[in-house]
Amino acid sequence: MGLADARAMHPEIEVVEADDAADRQLLESLADWCDRYTPLVALDGADGLFLDIAGCAHLFGGEQAMLEDALKRLSQQGFRARAGLASTPGMAWAAARFLDPVPVAPGEERATLMPLPLAALRLEPAARAGLESVGLRTVGAIVDAPRAPLARRFGAGVILRLDQALGEVEEAVSPRLPVAALSVERHLPEPVVRSEDVERLVFLLAGTLKEDMERRGEGARFLQLSLFRVDGAVRRLGVGASRPLREPALVLKLFRERLSAIGELEADCGFELVRLSALETARIAPEQANLAGGNGADETDLAMFADRVRARLGEGALAIPRPVESHIPERAVALMPYGGLATGAAPRPVPRERPIRLLPQAEPIDVFMAEVPEGPPRQFRWRRVLYRVARAEGPERIAPEWWLGGRQEEPTRDYFRIEDEEGRRYWLYRQGLYDATADMPRWYLHGLFA
Amino acid sequence: MATAAVAREAVFALRREIARIEGTLPERLELPARESGQEGLVLRRGGAPERAAGLLRTGSAGLDTALGGGLPLASLVEIHGRQSRDAGAVAGFTLALAALARKRTANAPLLWVGAGEAFSEAGAPYMPGILNRFGIEPEAMMFTRTRRLEDALWVAEEAASLTALSVVLLEVRGPSRRLDLTATRRLHHRTQAARRPLFLLRQAGLPEPTAAPVRLVVSAAASGERETLAGRLAGSIGPPAFRVETSRSRTGIPATFMLEWNADERAFHERHTLPDEAQDHGAVVSVSADGAHPAGQAGTVLARGVA
Numbered sequence: 001m002g003l004a005d006a007r008a009m010h011p012e013i014e015v016v017e018a019d020d021a022a023d024r025q026l027l028e029s030l031a032d033w034c035d036r037y038t039p040l041v042a043l044d045g046a047d048g049l050f051l052d053i054a055g056c057a058h059l060f061g062g063e064q065a066m067l068e069d070a071l072k073r074l075s076q077q078g079f080r081a082r083a084g085l086a087s088t089p090g091m092a093w094a095a096a097r098f099l100d101p102v103p104v105a106p107g108e109e110r111a112t113l114m115p116l117p118l119a120a121l122r123l124e125p126a127a128r129a130g131l132e133s134v135g136l137r138t139v140g141a142i143v144d145a146p147r148a149p150l151a152r153r154f155g156a157g158v159i160l161r162l163d164q165a166l167g168e169v170e171e172a173v174s175p176r177l178p179v180a181a182l183s184v185e186r187h188l189p190e191p192v193v194r195s196e197d198v199e200r201l202v203f204l205l206a207g208t209l210k211e212d213m214e215r216r217g218e219g220a221r222f223l224q225l226s227l228f229r230v231d232g233a234v235r236r237l238g239v240g241a242s243r244p245l246r247e248p249a250l251v252l253k254l255f256r257e258r259l260s261a262i263g264e265l266e267a268d269c270g271f272e273l274v275r276l277s278a279l280e281t282a283r284i285a286p287e288q289a290n291l292a293g294g295n296g297a298d299e300t301d302l303a304m305f306a307d308r309v310r311a312r313l314g315e316g317a318l319a320i321p322r323p324v325e326s327h328i329p330e331r332a333v334a335l336m337p338y339g340g341l342a343t344g345a346a347p348r349p350v351p352r353e354r355p356i357r358l359l360p361q362a363e364p365i366d367v368f369m370a371e372v373p374e375g376p377p378r379q380f381r382w383r384r385v386l387y388r389v390a391r392a393e394g395p396e397r398i399a400p401e402w403w404l405g406g407r408q409e410e411p412t413r414d415y416f417r418i419e420d421e422e423g424r425r426y427w428l429y430r431q432g433l434y435d436a437t438a439d440m441p442r443w444y445l446h447g448l449f450a
Numbered sequence: 451m452a453t454a455a456v457a458r459e460a461v462f463a464l465r466r467e468i469a470r471i472e473g474t475l476p477e478r479l480e481l482p483a484r485e486s487g488q489e490g491l492v493l494r495r496g497g498a499p500e501r502a503a504g505l506l507r508t509g510s511a512g513l514d515t516a517l518g519g520g521l522p523l524a525s526l527v528e529i530h531g532r533q534s535r536d537a538g539a540v541a542g543f544t545l546a547l548a549a550l551a552r553k554r555t556a557n558a559p560l561l562w563v564g565a566g567e568a569f570s571e572a573g574a575p576y577m578p579g580i581l582n583r584f585g586i587e588p589e590a591m592m593f594t595r596t597r598r599l600e601d602a603l604w605v606a607e608e609a610a611s612l613t614a615l616s617v618v619l620l621e622v623r624g625p626s627r628r629l630d631l632t633a634t635r636r637l638h639h640r641t642q643a644a645r646r647p648l649f650l651l652r653q654a655g656l657p658e659p660t661a662a663p664v665r666l667v668v669s670a671a672a673s674g675e676r677e678t679l680a681g682r683l684a685g686s687i688g689p690p691a692f693r694v695e696t697s698r699s700r701t702g703i704p705a706t707f708m709l710e711w712n713a714d715e716r717a718f719h720e721r722h723t724l725p726d727e728a729q730d731h732g733a734v735v736s737v738s739a740d741g742a743h744p745a746g747q748a749g750t751v752l753a754r755g756v757a
Contacts, residue, residue, distance in 0.1 A: 298614035302559070305612055309594065309605055319593050321577035333577045338592060346588065349578040356542055356580050357573030385535070390672065393687050419687050423670040424535060448535075448573050450542025450583055450690040450711065 090165030183277030191270025219244025242339030355447030537572030565602030
C-alpha cells in the first residue's frame, strides 16, 4: 500500500521513516542487556537474538524460570518479545515465532516441528515459495520426503535448515563479544549509584576472581568491568596490565584511575548487576629475589605506574621510542606503547648528528639568501622571526627510500646544522636542488639541537 | 625582657621549621654579627642541611658553589627558557643533568612528560639525538604527552614518587595558573620521598612563585669548534654550550655561567675563555655513547683548563 492510499484511509496517520541504523543500535543494546544471562549472545537478522544458555540456566532457577524472567523483564522495558528455548538454534527460532514460551525438550524437535508451517524453517523465500507451490506447506510434509530430489529441486539449503532444526547438523552461534576466560558477577537487590560503591564491589569481585586465577596459576592481562544499569543500558570499562595481576587491591587501583578518568558514571537509577571478567590471562611466573638485593619491586612499581597511566589517559599514553631502520628522520623512530610486545632486538641507530627535538611536521621557512648550489642559508625566517646564521655544517643528503617503492617523486633533502648568532642550533633542510627543476627548492626547519 | 626573649625564641623556632621544610642550608639563617649567640647554634642544629650525598655535582665549580654544593637530587628543579625557541637549549641542558643524575641510580629509565602543546610547539623528544648526545639508551626513555595540564601534573606526581625512575621531566609551555605554589610544593614533596629529581621545564614562561628550591634560566650560547687531529676546525659547530643563570637557589647568589657539555666524558665544563679560544673537542667521527672511546679519551687530556 502506498503512503497516499494509507493517508486516504486514515487522514490522521503519523508517518515515521524507518531508521535501520537506529533499529540495529537498539538490537545491539538489547544484546548488551542479554549479557546478564549468558556471555554468548549473537544477533539474528534484524529482529532476533540468539542466547546460548548452556550451563547458565541453573543460575536463574532452571530453563522455564529463565525464559519467564527474560520475557518479564523485556516487557517491563516496553518490548513485546517472543522467546523459544530448545536444544538447537533452529528449533528455538521456530519455537520463538510459532509456539508458546515453553522449553522444547531434547529429542522432541521432530514431533514439535511436524505441524508447523514451512516459515518455521528459516528458508530462503524462493525455496519456500517453490515448496508451497507444489503443495508442501508444513514441515511434516517434507521431513520424511526423499532427500535427493528435494535438494535437487529446491536447493541444498532446505535440507540444511531441516537438519539444523532437528539437531542432526551442528550449528554454532557466534557470540558478538569475546568470551572471557573467567568472570565473576554480582546481582544486586538494591541498585548502586555511587562510584564508591562500585569500587567496593570491584574489590569484592576481584577477591573472588583472585581465587579462580590462583587455582589456574594465572593472572589477568586485561580486565573488563560491565555495569548493567536498571534501564537496560550496559557500560563496559576495560583496563590492561603490563604484567599479569590478580591482587584485588591492584585491580581496584587500576579501575579507580579508569573511573576517575571518565568522571561521571551516569548511574541514573543505578546498576543492578556488576560483572568483572578477565578477558586475557597469562601465567604468573613465581619470582625469586636476586642476590643483588632487588627483587624486582622497582620493576613492579613501574609496571603498575604504567598501567595506571594507561587506564587513565588511554592505551598509547606512555610510549617508549624504538629505533627503526630508516634514513628518513621522522621514520627512524617508532613510538611503541609501554609494555607492548618487544619483538627481537631493536636496531641500534647509527651515531650521527641528530637533533634532540623533532618538530611534528617540518615547518617551511623563508630563506632569502643561500649559497648556490649546495650551501647553507645566510639568514632565514621561521615563525615570523628572522634568524642570522653564524655557522653552518652540512649538507647531509638524505634521499627518499626508493627501495621501499612508492613516493619516488619526492626530492632529496640536504640537511644543515645551523647555529644562529645567539647560539641556538637548528636542523634545516632544503628539499630539492637548485637548477634541477623550474621551481626554486623549498627550505624547512625540522628540529632543534641541544 | 623575658617576653622579648620568648618572642625571639618563637621566631627562631618558626624559621627553623621553614628551613627544615625547604631544606635550606644553615648559613643563610645565620644571625647578623651583633645578635650572634646561642640562638645561632640552635639554628645550625635545626637547619638539617642536606648531606653531600644528596647533591649532584654539575662539574662546574662556579655553578656548584652558587647552588650551595651542587644540584639537590631529591628536589623539584625549575628550568626556564625565556622564549620557546630556547626549548632546544633548555631540553639539552636538562637532559645533560639527567644523564649525570642517572649515573647515581643505576641508569634507571627517564620519563619525559609533555603537557598540552609543549611537544607540538617545540618538537617532540627525538631519540637518536638524545642517545647520541647524552648517552641515554632508547630502552630507558619513556615519553608521555597529555592534552590537559592536570593530567600531566598527575603523571608527574605519581612518577616522582617512584624509585624505579631515575629522572622525571615535566615540560609545560607558557604561564599557568594551575602550576602555582601549592602544586609545585606538592611535586617537591613527592621528590623528597623517593629521592629522585623532578625537572620542571618551562617554555616561554616568566618566573612565577614556586616552591622549587632551585630555578635556573637557560639559553643557548655559541658552541665551541670541533677539535680534530689537525687542530680546530674553523666554522664548525662543536659541543653544545649553554648560558645558565641561577634565578633562585639556596644560597641566593645570582650568577651566570657558560657551560659546555662534553658528550664523550658526559660532563659539563665551565667556559672561562671566549668561545673562539674554547678548546673542548667535539665529536669528529662518531660519538661513543658510553664514554669509553679510546680516541676520545686522548683528546680530553689536552683540552681541560678548568680551575
